[in-house]
Amino acid sequence: MKILKRLLKIVIALMGLLVLTVIITLWVDSLGTNYLKINKNESHFNNSYIITNVNVVPMNQDTVLLDKMVFVKEGIIETIADTIEVDGIQIFDGEDKYLTPGLIDMHVHVWDRYELGLYLSNGVTAIRNLWGMPMHLKIKEEVNEENIFSPAFFTTGPKLTGREFIGDDNLNLTNPSEAKEKVISYKDRGYDFIKTYYGLDGEIFDAVIEQAKISEIDIVAHPSQKVPFSYHLNPQIKSIEHAEEIVQQPLEFDLDTIKLQPIINTISQSNHTSYCPTLTVFNNIYQMMMHDSILDSEALEFMNPLIKKVDSENQFNRWFNAKQEDSTTVNRIKNQHDFHITIVRKLHEAGVPIICGTDAGIGVTLPGFSIHKELKFYKEAGLSNYDVLKTATVNASKTHSIMNSMGTIEPGKIANLLLVKENPLLTLETLENPTYVFVKGRKLNRETLDSFNENGKHRKNLVATALRYLENFIVEK
Structure with missing residues (x-):
């Protein structure tokens, strides 16, 4: 009887160790993508601003709207016009580039x-x-x-x-x-x-x-x-x-x-x-x-x-x-x-x-x-x-x-946008390397985007992925 109790304790201990290992593995993997976290303590301007000097490719028609301003308010496209004036708003210069939907x-x-x-x-x-x-x-x-x-x-x-x-x-x-x-x-x-x-x-x-x-x-x-x-x-x-x-x-x-x-x-x-x-x-x-x-x-x-x-x-x-x-x-x-x-x-x-x-x-x-x-x-x-x-x-x-x-x-659409150097209606390849990507209005510059590539390229999460795939069998089968 004592032997069985000892074996039971060993099994429980091993199971506990296994669970702990799984938790640590997934936790470490989650830390690896901390670079994707949104800092909500940033300035309230982070997804509200006016883009000036930009050529808009609206995609609701086959045209380019030249030299426009685009007002993004809390991640939503508010206005597109020749001139927009809003008090106390951040101004973002589009540098005569092209703004397209993401x-x-x-x-x-x-x-x-x-x-x-x-x-x-x-x-x-x-x-x-x-x-x-x-x-x-x-x-x-x-x-x-x-x-x-x-x-x-x-x-x-x-x-x-x-x-x-x-x-x-x-x-x-x-x-x-x-x-x-x-x-x-x-x-x-x-x-x-x-x-x-x-x-x-x-x-x-x-x-x-x-x-x-x-x-x-x-x-x-x-x-x-x-x-x-x-x-x-x-x-x-x-x-x-x-x-x-x-x-x-x-x-x-x-x-x-x-x-x-x-x-x-x-x-x-x-x-x-x-x-x-x-x-x-x-x-x-x-x-x-x-x-x-x-x-x-x-x-x-x-x-x-x-x-x-x-x-x-x-x-x-x-x-x-x-x-x-x-x-x-x-x-x-x-x-x-x-x-x-x-x-x-x-x-x-x-x-x-x-x-x-x-x-x-x-x-x-x-x-x-x-x-x-x-x-x-x-x-x-x-x-x-x-x-x-x-x-x-x-x-x-x-x-x-x-x-x-x-x-x-x-107006009214989510500001998921790309700022690219050339007109994609003439040069599709310009989409391959956007200068900025906007996600619900939040701006990601090329340096940040390149860092996303580097982090993805060097990840080592084979075991963590296997554990998440295993979860699918446990939950869904």
């Missing part, structure tokens, strides 16, 4: 707070996280309470799949009742959207859609192969993800523009569905096959250490082996990417709202940096600079009602 990445996977700084440094002032976990609710709370500098943060709940096991990173639904319960739960817990995923059959999908309508929560759909593609044009579904899914499902990998057109026509007739192509993440398959040393590149240092160690390496090995087994794989992937460009062009010509998304945070798709690559692909598809910029501003903001307060520069 960029919005509508398809990301966030793994830590360091990534929030990487998005900001690249001019991304709002993100839609599409792989929700409990850690994202904590981030969302910090952002909404304005405790940290971050893009506006929106997140789905966990990815919903059907009865068929697809992977341990998805939530398998076994019946319609369970599906409805999960939708209710996610809405109550604070998730912004529902993410439907590969593998949902009609019966369960119907239940998700029905409950989402009752619960007044939008759906973001990664198309399921268990239902017709047109199934995803339900009014409750606000965006469909991935151009590659058009190739893989209704076209069955037949890169035929004649067969593509009826699919495009069907999408355009929905009048309520946006399309998020995520061309970058698929193109990165080609990049991995073309560059054998990509995992050792300096750029990959911006990936979360756990994701780089697990997902980046696994994806690289998968496609490296595929190339070795069949040399035609490289051309097949390149041809499919080129066809994705055609899909974007056809969607645009048909009037389908295109929203910019990168799938950043998985494989070798970098948080923040990848949005500029995505925008270049839309330009390659034939979109004008204005229409390209719309995908990451006004189009994105119109997708969900809770995002309507951003995406353009006009």
Whole structure:
């Protein structure tokens, strides 16, 4: 009996030590992102001021408003005019630069707070996280309470799949009742959207859609192969993800523009569905096959250490082996990417709202940096600079009602803004290195933004990330 008591004490002590280790690990990691904390004791002018001598790219029309003043009051755009006079207000000289809405990445996977700084440094002032976990609710709370500098943060709940096991990173639904319960739960817990995923059959999908309508929560759909593609044009579904899914499902990998057109026509007739192509993440398959040393590149240092160690390496090995087994794989992937460009062009010509998304945070798709690559692909598809910029501003903001307060520069909108050196309607590349980023009116200069990059590049939080991912299994499974 005494031996059992001693063993019990040892077990309890070890468990206590384990819990303490977990707490310390997460605490130390949280200290690493203290540079993102907002000092609320700063002057009350920090998000109220007048920007003078600035050229405004409003994005509610294809124009530039030259030599304007912009009055930002407590983080909200109050007035845009030739002359504004307000007593006791800070004046900020725009130095004849260009003021644009902040960029919005509508398809990301966030793994830590360091990534929030990487998005900001690249001019991304709002993100839609599409792989929700409990850690994202904590981030969302910090952002909404304005405790940290971050893009506006929106997140789905966990990815919903059907009865068929697809992977341990998805939530398998076994019946319609369970599906409805999960939708209710996610809405109550604070998730912004529902993410439907590969593998949902009609019966369960119907239940998700029905409950989402009752619960007044939008759906973001990664198309399921268990239902017709047109199934995803339900009014409750606000965006469909991935151009590659058009190739893989209704076209069955037949890169035929004649067969593509009826699919495009069907999408355009929905009048309520946006399309998020995520061309970058698929193109990165080609990049991995073309560059054998990509995992050792300096750029990959911006990936979360756990994701780089697990997902980046696994994806690289998968496609490296595929190339070795069949040399035609490289051309097949390149041809499919080129066809994705055609899909974007056809969607645009048909009037389908295109929203910019990168799938950043998985494989070798970098948080923040990848949005500029995505925008270049839309330009390659034939979109004008204005229409390209719309995908990451006004189009994105119109997708969900809770995002309507951003995406353009006009009175009443949140002052999530970029100050850039050149006119982006002529030179898209100017967006890659904004002089200032404004988050709810708070100004971040280039030096601060570069420091965000450096901190993200040198983080060492593999274990902390693993613990947060483990929390997802404990809470959600």
